[in-house]
Amino acid sequence: MNNYFQYIYKISYCLVLTVLLASCKHNEEKYHSVTDKINAESKNYHGTSISSKKYIEDLKTVEINESGHTFLIPDRKSKIESYACTDCHTKPLAKMQSKEFKKAHWNIELKHADSLTMNCLTCHNGQDMNHLKSLTAESIDFNNSYKLCSQCHQKQYKDWLGGAHGKRIRSWAPPRISMTCVNCHNPHSPSLESRWPARFNTQKIKERK
Numbered sequence: 001m002n003n004y005f006q007y008i009y010k011i012s013y014c015l016v017l018t019v020l021l022a023s024c025k026h027n028e029e030k031y032h033s034v035t036d037k038i039n040a041e042s043k044n045y046h047g048t049s050i051s052s053k054k055y056i057e058d059l060k061t062v063e064i065n066e067s068g069h070t071f072l073i074p075d076r077k078s079k080i081e082s083y084a085c086t087d088c089h090t091k092p093l094a095k096m097q098s099k100e101f102k103k104a105h106w107n108i109e110l111k112h113a114d115s116l117t118m119n120c121l122t123c124h125n126g127q128d129m130n131h132l133k134s135l136t137a138e139s140i141d142f143n144n145s146y147k148l149c150s151q152c153h154q155k156q157y158k159d160w161l162g163g164a165h166g167k168r169i170r171s172w173a174p175p176r177i178s179m180t181c182v183n184c185h186n187p188h189s190p191s192l193e194s195r196w197p198a199r200f201n202t203q204k205i206k207e208r209k
């Protein structure tokens, strides 16, 4: 009796193996080479099959299109507490810097470039505080403040466009959302301090679910 079961078992094992081998063989014939297979199976990789749309629905974003790179960045205007600036900046700045007005923005200290290179009005527009200002006095939307930075930091800017500097958020699947410069660098004090790790790697703590 025992032998009989072993016999059945062996036969079915062989059958499964043949079927498996046959199907492998079949797939191998479908493509002439590994390169063909990769090309064929990755055809629809961008766009159709996977998307991160449902993971980003709750985020307010703006689409940007620069030198052939199109992607989303988080909205800033809804995050800046003192926006809209025109709540107070009802007159040109020169007229507001008088005894009539108390000194404002005492909490902002400029620690960026030296005072020969930069002051508040290098980036802000005394005539139109709701917009930033380029070095050639063009108006820049607060959501597009990366344009401001790109004037002087081309290297990091180009790396950022390509995705090498900065951080992509939510998902690797398209559409792409990347943090913008001011999400990480305070424009008034952009340098990031180097720091020690919060703890040494001596404890085993479960950090990921």
Ligand code: HEC
Binding pocket: 080, 082, 083, 084, 085, 086, 087, 088, 089, 093, 096, 097, 098, 101, 102, 103, 104, 105, 120, 121, 124, 129
């Ligand atoms: C609560 C009122 C208030 C709001 C809101 C406000 N400001 Fe001002 N700001 C002032 C006053 C008053 C002055 C003039 C006195 C001074 O220079 O400190 C001023 C001055 C400034 C100056 C010149 C500072 C200097 O030292 O030369 C800049 C730049 C500026 N504001 C930018 C902004 C921007 C950008 C926003 C919006 C994101 C904004 N402010 C929103 C009240 C305000």
Ligand code: HEC
Binding pocket: 076, 080, 081, 082, 083, 105, 108, 109, 110, 112, 118, 119, 120, 121, 122, 123, 124, 132, 142, 145, 148, 182, 187, 188
């Ligand atoms: C290098 C360019 C640059 C310079 C110089 C600069 N700012 Fe700004 N400032 C920005 C950008 C960009 C933002 C928007 C940041 C964001 O999106 O959070 C901003 C935001 C602000 C805001 C609103 C946010 C807040 O922190 O309340 C105020 C007010 C402001 N700046 C005032 C000033 C004053 C006053 C000076 C001079 C002491 C100054 N800025 C110098 C680029 C600059």
Ligand code: HEC
Binding pocket: 112, 113, 114, 117, 118, 122, 145, 146, 148, 149, 150, 151, 152, 153, 181, 182, 185, 186, 187, 190, 191, 192
């Ligand atoms: C007008 C030119 C100019 C603009 C506009 C400008 N920067 Fe700068 N930035 C400088 C200069 C000059 C320095 C000082 C470089 C140094 O110390 O080596 C600097 C320093 C920095 C640093 C520190 C670099 C370091 O080595 O620690 C960072 C980060 C930075 N900027 C980010 C930004 C961001 C983000 C923006 C846009 C909000 C911006 N900058 C806009 C000129 C500019």
Ligand code: HEC
Binding pocket: 146, 149, 150, 153, 156, 157, 160, 165, 166, 167, 179, 180, 181, 182, 183, 184, 185, 192, 193, 194
């Ligand atoms: C996800 C966060 C993040 C974003 C977004 C980001 N940076 Fe940085 N940036 C960093 C970090 C981290 C460093 C490295 C600091 C260090 O090495 O001490 C850095 C360094 C820099 C430096 C100093 C020079 C260097 O390479 O060490 C400059 C200038 C700079 N960034 C500009 C920018 C500009 C301009 C943008 C937008 C186009 C930008 N950054 C976007 C995080 C960011």
